[in-house]
Amino acid sequence: MPRFDDSPSQDHSGVNSRRRVPYYLALALLLVASAAVLMSRPTVVHGSALATDPGPRPLPADSGNFYSTLNANQNAITHRLTQIFTEVNFVAGGPLVKTVGLGPRFNSNSCSSCHAYPAVGGSSPPNNPLFGIYQLMGATNTMPYFITSTGPVIVARFPFKSDGVSPDGGVHQMFTISNRTDAPGCTTEVQPDFTSAQQSNNIIFRQTTPTFGTGLMELIQESDILSNMNSNTTLKQSLGISGHPNYSDDDGTITRFGWKAQNKSLLYFAGEAYSVEEGVSDEAFPSENDESIPSCLPPFPVPPGTNKTKGVPDDRSDTGEAPKLPVNFPGDLERFSLFMRFLAPPTPVPPNSSTSNGLVQFNTIGCNMCHTNSFTTPRSTIAALSNLQANLFSDLLVHDMGPGLADNVSQGNATGDQFRTAPLWGIGQRYFFLHDGRTQDIVQAIEDHRSLGNGTYPDSEANTVINNFDGLSQTNQQDLINFLRSL
Numbered sequence: 343m344p345r346f347d348d349s350p351s352q353d354h355s356g357v358n359s360r361r362r363v364p365y366y367l368a369l370a371l372l373l374v375a376s377a378a379v380l381m382s383r384p385t386v387v388h389g390s391a392l393a394t395d396p397g398p399r400p401l402p403a404d405s406g407n408f409y410s411t412l413n414a415n416q417n418a419i420t421h422r423l424t425q426i427f428t429e430v431n432f433v434a435g436g437p438l439v440k441t442v443g444l445g446p447r448f449n450s451n452s453c454s455s456c457h458a459y460p461a462v463g464g465s466s467p468p469n470n471p472l473f474g475i476y477q478l479m480g481a482t483n484t485m486p487y488f489i490t491s492t493g494p495v496i497v498a499r500f501p502f503k504s505d506g507v508s509p510d511g512g513v514h515q516m517f518t519i520s521n522r523t524d525a526p527g528c529t530t531e532v533q534p535d536f537t538s539a540q541q542s543n544n545i546i547f548r549q550t551t552p553t554f555g556t557g558l559m560e561l562i563q564e565s566d567i568l569s570n571m572n573s574n575t576t577l578k579q580s581l582g583i584s585g586h587p588n589y590s591d592d593d594g595t596i597t598r599f600g601w602k603a604q605n606k607s608l609l610y611f612a613g614e615a616y617s618v619e620e621g622v623s624d625e626a627f628p629s630e631n632d633e634s635i636p637s638c639l640p641p642f643p644v645p646p647g648t649n650k651t652k653g654v655p656d657d658r659s660d661t662g663e664a665p666k667l668p669v670n671f672p673g674d675l676e677r678f679s680l681f682m683r684f685l686a687p688p689t690p691v692p693p694n695s696s697t698s699n700g701l702v703q704f705n706t707i708g709c710n711m712c713h714t715n716s717f718t719t720p721r722s723t724i725a726a727l728s729n730l731q732a733n734l735f736s737d738l739l740v741h742d743m744g745p746g747l748a749d750n751v752s753q754g755n756a757t758g759d760q761f762r763t764a765p766l767w768g769i770g771q772r773y774f775f776l777h778d779g780r781t782q783d784i785v786q787a788i789e790d791h792r793s794l795g796n797g798t799y800p801d802s803e804a805n806t807v808i809n810n811f812d813g814l815s816q817t818n819q820q821d822l823i824n825f826l827r828s829l
């Protein structure tokens with residue numbers, strides 16, 4: 343940077359004060375500008391990546407289609423399944439009896455508001471949908487500080503209870519139904535104090551994961567996950583990579599859904615999401631998500647001719663309580679699950695010389711020792727899902743990712759810094775990366791894999807591989823990034 347006093351025209355005498363004004367002005371501007379640059383720098387240590395992220399591939403979406411191999415009966419119900427996944431839930435009084443049950447606490451009012459991009463079933467859209475939802479029907483919610491109009495749809499968990507020691511780890515819903523016109527009498531439900539949680543450093547975030555191809559992930563056999571884990575052991579050891587499955591507390595089998603592979607099945611995840619994200623109690627999670635304020639619990643008084651909640655739970659199979667035969671037999675959980683199971687994985691763009699070399703580099707430097715290129719599904723009761731090569735780029739194991747990514751939440755036997763190797767299919771059209779959606783830059787997402795251990799957590803298992811990435815030539819790095827953006 344040239345020094346200011348190198349300029350021959352610069353007046354050093356101090357006599358001509360008119361010329362000194364621009365000098366100090368320039369200096370001040372420079373200081374402000376460099377402070378802004380410093381402040382906008384990411385706090386995570388940056389390696390020496392030479393590549394740039396071309397950004398998400400534009401629409402149209404290369405995902406969100408049902409398998410073309412569904413049979414006629416399955417095709418006949420896809421429309422109805424989509425309706426349920428996209429349906430907006432009200433508290434009471436809505437036009438359809440199926441759409442009542444929102445709250446008392448909720449993050450959003452439909453699956454597809456969060457699972458939105460690049461197609462229904464996906465993840466966060468570039469413009470945050472929650473601004474169109476939080477004050478619907480007269481609700482008096484304020485928007486938490488961490489939700490921004492162009493930021494990811496994230497949900498908040500508090501690692502510890504208010505004593506600061508006992509583990510909490512649960513989702514704390516952003517919004518309540520207080521003062522909504524469809525929740526008459528409910529006025530005193532209060533939003534969590536997110537700002538205090540932030541001040542006491544007791545809040546973490548999880549962004550929305552896509553559901554395309556999850557039917558295949560559900561089918562992958564435990565024996566295949568384990569034999570993949572036990573392959574290439576010498577190479578993995580030299581790279582510092584281990585990893586282990588997360589297991590169900592209930593039956594001891596391998597769980598695989600969610601950022602920590604904490605959930606067993608799509609049905610179970612749907613049940614949890616309906617209750618946790620929308621407050622719609624269901625057959626898997628039959629309690630309302632906050633029973634502390636009776637006036638905010640169903641049934642609500644509603645105008646005649648509109649629908650009130652039937653009782654607890656809000657959603658369940660039709661057991662024949664109506665004066666007609668059960669017509670709608672399964673509850674929504676079955677339909678959510680079938681919707682997701684029928685969604686084919688994203689289609690990558692056809693390879694070119696850059697992306698083909700990118701895949702070679704990805705596998706050569708060891709990304710594939712966690713991001714396993716593919717698994718093959720066994721024969722399924724849904725023929726369309728049988729014996730398919732699922733190119734998910736994940737080993738479905740959890741790995742220590744070090745203090746840089748740690749969120750201090752344990753789930754099953756995934757500890758506070760362990761995360762499921764994120765599946766990479768569809769990543770080419772994604773806007774936000776890593777469990778908390780902290781970056782939109784795929785190169786930064788790679789660099790953020792690296793962190794050194796501290797007293798609480800070990801080194802990230804990815805450190806050596808990320809150093810390998812930094813050691814690639816600029817062309818090879820760029821090809822690898824182009825490959826990721828082709829997925």
Ligand code: HEC
Nearest residue numbers: 449450453456548549550599600601611612615616619678
């Ligand atoms: C407020 C936003 C939001 C809503 C509404 C929502 N989800 Fe999610 N979904 C998330 C987040 C965040 C995650 C990641 C959760 C985690 O791992 O902690 C997720 C993860 C999932 C997953 C796991 C996918 C995988 O590969 O791990 C499934 C399945 C899922 N959601 C289904 C549903 C269904 C079905 C509904 C509607 C009943 C729904 N979600 C409603 C935000 C939402």
Ligand code: HEC
Nearest residue numbers: 709712741747761762763764775776777787803804807811
């Ligand atoms: C030790 C295992 C491991 C290795 C090695 C590894 N990853 Fe990952 N990767 C993960 C885990 C775990 C996550 C999720 C971390 C989180 O969100 O906190 C992840 C996330 C990602 C994401 C973001 C995905 C999303 O949904 O937001 C990208 C992109 C990615 N990895 C690419 C790579 C590339 C490229 C390499 C090689 C240079 C690599 N990874 C090496 C385990 C690994």
